[in-house]
Amino acid sequence: MDPGRKAMIAGRGPPARDITAPRHDPNSRISKPTRPSGSGSRTPDFRPPKNAPTLEDEQSRQWVSQEDNFVLKQAKKKADIRVREGRAKPIDWLAVILRIIDPDRDLLDDDEEEVQVDVVDPEGVFEGLSDVQLAELEIDINSYVALETKKRNHDYWKTMQIICTDRRQKLKPLGPEGRAVSSVASDVDKLLGPKTYEQLEALEKQIRAKLRSNEPIDVYQSVLDSRLDTLRKQQEEDASGVRAKLQEMLTGPTSVVEEGSENQVEAQNVSQLVRRQPNFQYSSTHDPEPLLKLHNEDKAVEVVDESVFLQKIVAERRRVLKLGYIPSRQPTTEKLSSSSTMRASGAVASSSAPPGTQRFSTIVNEDFSQATKALYEREVARGVNEDEEIFTGEESVTTTAKPQWADKYRPRKPRYFNRVQMGYEWNKYNQTHYDHDNPPPKVVQGYKFNIFYPDLIDKSKAPTFKIIREHGRKRGESFAPAGEEDTCLIRFIAGPPYEDIAFRIVDKEWDYSAKRDRGFRSSFDKGILQLHFQYKKAFTRAVCCTNFLHPCATVNFIGSFDTLHQAQADQHFMINPTAANISRNNFGLTTPMSAMPQSSTPTAWNGPNQTPLNFDDQTTSDYYGYSANITSNEQVNNFLRGMSFSDVPRTWTPYDPRMLVDNGIGAGSFEPSAYMIDPNKNDMQTSVDGPDLQFDAPENSRGFSRLSISRSPKMECDALASDTLAFSKPAPFRLPSTDDSDDGDRSSREMTAMDIDDHCADEPYAKLIYRALMSAPNHSMVLQEIYQWFRENTVKGSSDTKGWMNSIRHNLSMNAAFKKTERKIAGDESKKSTEWVLEEFAIKDGVQSTTRHDILRSQFSQPQGQIAQRQSSPLTPPSHESMPSSSNPYFFPKVEQLELPYGGPCGLEDVQGVYIDDSPLFTDNHGAQFCDGLPRF
DNA sequence: CTATGTAAACAAC
DNA sequence: GTTGTTTACATAG
Structure with a gap:
């Protein structure tokens, strides 16, 4: 219930402030430094309530009616959905029918596709309902009566009420008096009985007016009639199509059954109907597979006695005769919306059947499983594309025990038709070693499961x-x-009568993006589970080739570690086996690295202590020297901004772009991201022992401008080096921390076909915004562009609700990483646009969380007098006590940040792995690893 | 408790 | 209506 209404019920005005809630404290407000004080800040609202008491009642009424209206709308929508999904209850049919026949329904409101219903007579809905069902229906109708405000619709529901009561009366055995009560009469009694004479008189006037008017007495009759007409015609056409087809099949193209004869057949006279069937000679060709063997799918089908079956047919026929058209198989047992089934199977038939007979299967084959079967066949007929193969990697499922329902239904495996998509991966390695005439082995790129x-x-x-x-x-x-x-293993679980089924698949990160070409799909429709997905493509983001490097040097990578976080999936170093000493530790990776050798024999990467291979072992000269490739799924440009090399005499020289190649798909749009070392030059100025090493970047390599190498005096602190540094704990996948470690299935994350989207949507807004901004020129975007980026790149952004936009704005506001800047639009000085840009520190180091109320609390609860530790906040760039706004955790002066005292007693708590700045990124924990002094070249 | 998401009030435009 | 800021609260771990 909305707060307004809640308050109204409680006898108050609009929601008042909860006195137990934290109070507004203008001094404690968090605000970002860039904002002029005053503007945009809120003051507590001490104004008297806006509503004058006289208005209150009126407003209350509006709230109530608005809420009721909302409830009603929702109910109708739900009804629509249930009908469409074949889960409709009788009440849903009534609601949907009303929507269809309601001549002045709000067309603008119909944002959803109209349900295809072939039942247009609400009375038909009551057919064949038991007393219990009717009772339930009555309750449902009553709630509609209560909610509906439109007169006409209200009347409709009233009528339904009456019909419902009438039906129930009729179902009841005759009372002891043996007197059949006319339920309508009693309704009339009920209706008129309690009325006074005046009221009756007024009613009479109304009725007379109504009779005089031209308006049809039954408002719905005309609409109904026309729809019925269409429906009947259509069904007649269908029927004659079927008849023609049958004739052709059975006796050739001569007409045997006379026109119209069927219409005279009385419903009860089933035997007559049977007799009228045309004679024909049995031939085995008519029945090539006598169904002696039950089809697997049919084994669990209900067994019905012949007489019962005939009775059912008679009842059905009666119903058809009464309604004047063939009702769809709603509303009770067959849950599937037959119209969709019919459409689907019709489509199957149309591909092979001669024109005019398409409907054959639709009528004869209304059966759900038939339709699914047809779809299966269609799937099979569709075959596989060039880059697909049929996938049957079925694994035995380790079922603990027989399912509980095993005695009720015969357990069976579902049928499936799965494809695996294969393709070439044109990464650097493959580009070097293969070409299109002589391609590399195909790798799995995705799967299409159809179960x-x-x-x-x-x-x-x-x-x-x-x-x-x-x-x-x-x-x-x-x-x-x-x-x-x-x-x-991917295991599909459906429930009775199906056993689980499992397949072995490649375990890489899925690309959930619903982007056109990636084709992620997860649906369950018409009995078919479809799960189509592809893996994220691996982009080689950085290829650092360092020729002429000492074989024992340690290579430290410098990059945006936060981006690294996002680079999930199979981050690994593909390293030349000669590059033995790439320091894994400093990269903070926990993922095992693997070596990708140039030669055909893979060599496992054993970590930094692996004995370097001798250069003389090199057989090819392609990668003579050291190289390290870092692959990631993310197209983040400044994934890696540099490398540092310890313990070798060196000179930094701009990296040779020819050595840096890949963006993973063969296009050469890669930004240079590292320098190489010329061992012949020994420049002591840049000796590794220097405290901090900084250098200016060449103009053409924007990533370099922020490259810095230094030694950290503080990093020896274990606590800092391990846990407090955000980048020291990269989550290889941005996965829910639900732990699916375990051999069995218990803790594995289970997903319905529906909640996948959520599951992949768990990258925080702050990080997504960061990515958005990183992808933009100048790391700057206006709000609308950010929205657009979200729409195109995230699941969140594809949501219909507006909540995600709110969250984006919330994040932009709350996160120090994002800075609002006003920019004048060229040409029109009067117009300004507000752009959001990434702060420098964020560009380098990524962003952290958004809302940090704890900051304030901890800050103000600090014992007085004591030198408070500065607040640790991932959002908080290091601030200094002496700074004018040290009370503001979001405030930090940009100039000073370069001179922060890291040596101080509590200097490092502030960084929290976020604000790394130009301060030490790495330490060389492994010490020097010289072999014998000089590189062997 | 932390990190994050979400809703919403409110101001300013 | 949109944008921006802030508070409050929810939820998962």
Whole structure:
């Protein structure tokens, strides 16, 4: 309930401030430094309530009616959805029918596609309902009566009420008096009985007026009639189509059954109907497969006695005769919306059947499982594309016990038709070693699972699947040796009568983006579970080739570690086996690295202490020297901004762009990101022992301008080096921390086909905004551009609700990483645009969380007198006590930040791995690893 | 408790 | 109506 209404009920005005809630404190407000004080800041609202008491009642009424209206709208929408999904209850049909026949419904309101219903007579809905169902329906109708405000609709529901009561009366056995009560009469009694004479008189006037008017007495009759007419015609056409087809099949193209004869057949006279069937000679060709063997799918089908079956047919026929058209199989048992089934199977038929007979299957084959079967066949007929193969990697499922329902339904495996998509990966390595005539081995790029559950008992419950990783491996971790891929099991769980089914697939990060070409799909429709996904493409973001480097040097990578976080998936170093000493530690990676050798024999990367290979072992000269490739899925440009090399005499020289190649797909748009070393020059000025090393970047390499190398005096502190540094704990996948380590399935994350989107949507707003801004020129965007980026690149942004926009604004406001700047639009000085730009520190180091109320609390609860530790906040760039705004955790002066005293007693708490600035990024924990002094070249 | 998401009030435009 | 700021609260771990 909305707060307004709640308050109204409680006898108050609009929501008042909760006195138990934290109070406004103008002094404690968090604000960002860039904003002029005063503007935009709020003062507590001490104004008297806006509403004069006289207005209150009127407003209350409005709230109530608005809420009721909302409830009503929602109810109607839900009804629509249920009808469309084949889960409709009788009340839903009534609601949907009303929507269709309501001549002045709000067309603008119909944002959703109109439900295709072929039942247009609300009375038909009541057909065949039991007393219990009717009772339920009555309750539902009553709530509509209560909610509906429009007169006409209200009347409709009133009428339905009466019909419903009438039906129930009729179902009841005759009372002891043996007198059949005319329920309508009693309704009339009820209606008129309590009225006074005056009221009756008024009513009479109304009725007379109504009779005099030209308006049809039954407002719906005309609409109904026209729809019925269309429907009947259509069904007649269908029927004659079927008849023609049958004739052709059975006796050739001569007419046997006379026109119209069927119409005279009385419903009860089934035997007559049977007799009228044309005679024909049986031939085995008519029945090539006598169904002696039950189809797997049919084994659980209900067994019906012949007489019962005939009775059912008679009842059905009666109903058809009464209604004048063939009702769809709603509303009770067959849950599937037959119209959609019919359309779907019709489409199947149309591909092969001669024109005019398309409807054949639609009428004869209304059966759900038939339709699903047809879809299965269509899927099979569709075959595989050039880059696809049929995938049957079915694994035995380790089922603990027989399912509980095993005695009720015969357990069976679902049928499936799966494809695996294969393709070439034109990464640097493959580009070097293969060409299009002589391509590299194909790798798995994605899968298309189509699993068929035509006879699912509970059709309203979509099957689910889960990913099972074995041997305690977690998401993002890799146990596979170099050059091989990890696999996992994907297990589909549906419920009775289906057993689980599992397949072994490659375990890489999925690309959930609903972008046109990536084709992510997860749906359950018409009994078919479809799960189509591709893996994220690996982009080689940085290829650092350092020829002429001493073989034992340690290479430190400098980059945006936050970006690294986002670079999830299979981050690994593909390193030349000769590059033995790439310091893993300093990169803060926890993912196992693997080596990608140039030669055909993979060599595992054993970490920094691996013995370097001798250069003489090199057989090719392609990568003579050291190289390190870092692959990531993300197209983040300044993923890696540099490398540093310890313990070798060196000169930094601009990196040779020819050595840097890849963006993973062969296009050469790669930004230079490292320098190489010329060992022949020994420049002591840049000796590694110098405290901080900074240099100016060449103009053409914008990533370099922020490159810095230095030694950290503080990094020896274990606590800092391990946990407090954001980048020291990269999450290989941005996965929910739900831990799916475990051999079995218990803790594996389970997903329904529906909640996948959520699952992949868990990258925080702050990081997404960061990515958005990073992708923009000048790291700057206006709000609308950010929105657009979200729409194009995130699941959040594809949501219909506006909440995500709110959250974006919230994040922009709250996060010190984002700075609002006013920019004049060229040409029109009067117009300004507000742009959001990334702060320098954020560009380098990424962003952290948004809302940090704890900051304030901890700050103000500091014991007085004591020198308070500065607040640790990922958002808080280091601030200084002496700074004028040290009370403001978001405030930090840009100039001073370069001179922060890291040596101080509490100097490092502030950085929290975020504000790294030009201060020490790495320490060389592993010490020097010289072999014998000089490089062997 | 932390990190994050979400809703919403409110001001300013 | 949009944009920006802030508060409050929810939720998962």
